[in-house]
Amino acid sequence: MAIAGLLLLALQPFIGFEENSAGLSCSKLLLEYQILLQAVIYFHRASFLVQEAVRPCPEVAGQRITIEYLLSLPCRECIWRFRFSASEIFLLVKALDIPDPFRTQGRYCFTAVEALSLLLVRYRSGCDQFELQTKYDRCQSSLSEVLNELIEYLDERWKHLLDCDRDGVFHPDQLATYADAISARGAPLSNCIGFLDCTIRKICRPSFYQEVCYNGYKKIHALKYQAIIF
Numbered sequence: 001m002a003i004a005g006l007l008l009l010a011l012q013p014f015i016g017f018e019e020n021s022a023g024l025s026c027s028k029l030l031l032e033y034q035i036l037l038q039a040v041i042y043f044h045r046a047s048f049l050v051q052e053a054v055r056p057c058p059e060v061a062g063q064r065i066t067i068e069y070l071l072s073l074p075c076r077e078c079i080w081r082f083r084f085s086a087s088e089i090f091l092l093v094k095a096l097d098i099p100d101p102f103r104t105q106g107r108y109c110f111t112a113v114e115a116l117s118l119l120l121v122r123y124r125s126g127c128d129q130f131e132l133q134t135k136y137d138r139c140q141s142s143l144s145e146v147l148n149e150l151i152e153y154l155d156e157r158w159k160h161l162l163d164c165d166r167d168g169v170f171h172p173d174q175l176a177t178y179a180d181a182i183s184a185r186g187a188p189l190s191n192c193i194g195f196l197d198c199t200i201r202k203i204c205r206p207s208f209y210q211e212v213c214y215n216g217y218k219k220i221h222a223l224k225y226q227a228i229i230f
Contacts, residue, residue, distance in 0.1 A: 104145035
């Protein structure tokens with residue numbers, strides 16, 4: 001409000017002014033000062049409201065996962081949290097050949113045990129990453145990176161053993177059949193296996209994190225559903 005105070009001081013010479021031959025120009029100047037003062041007050045109030053409307057976000061808290069932490073848990077609680085006992089988690093880390101330390105592209109550093117444990121608890125509970133942030137002393141951005149990059153690492157490292165869709169619609173032989181059928185109908189691409197279908201459903205503007213739901217193409221807030229049609 002310091003600017004508003006200075007403007008009030010500037011207006012003091014005009015208080016009690018009586019119109020005379022030069023009154024028109026002075027009144028116009030006074031009106032401009034009043035409009036400017038109102039704009040400054042409005043801007044200050046709007047800025048205050050924006051500062052008050054802070055996005056809800058939990059604190060980073062809880063216990064970071066370490067070997068000592070896992071060993072301190074009763075066996076039944078460790079299995080309840082991670083679906084494996086502490087000794088089984090240690091064996092999985094070695095069997096899956098997870099690098100120690102496991103570093104993400106954002107330069108977050110995790111021990112192999114912590115990285116795998118976070119992935120296990122994420123799959124086990126299905127809770128969002130902000131909830132994990134309150135339990136395991138890691139920020140949401142670091143959790144997002146380690147979960148995604150560890151999954152990619154395991155997929156790439158052990159892809160020669162992944163054979164769970166031998167006769168399914170996504171088997172390479174089936175995909176080749178789809179591509180051949182589409183190409184035979186005159187498609188310019190020989191490796192097109194399906195067609196994207198997108199459904200957009202308009203929603204109200206969320207109070208927080210509205211940019212997540214904003215659709216720049218439609219200029220509305222919406223939920224988007226996409227599927228591949230074979």
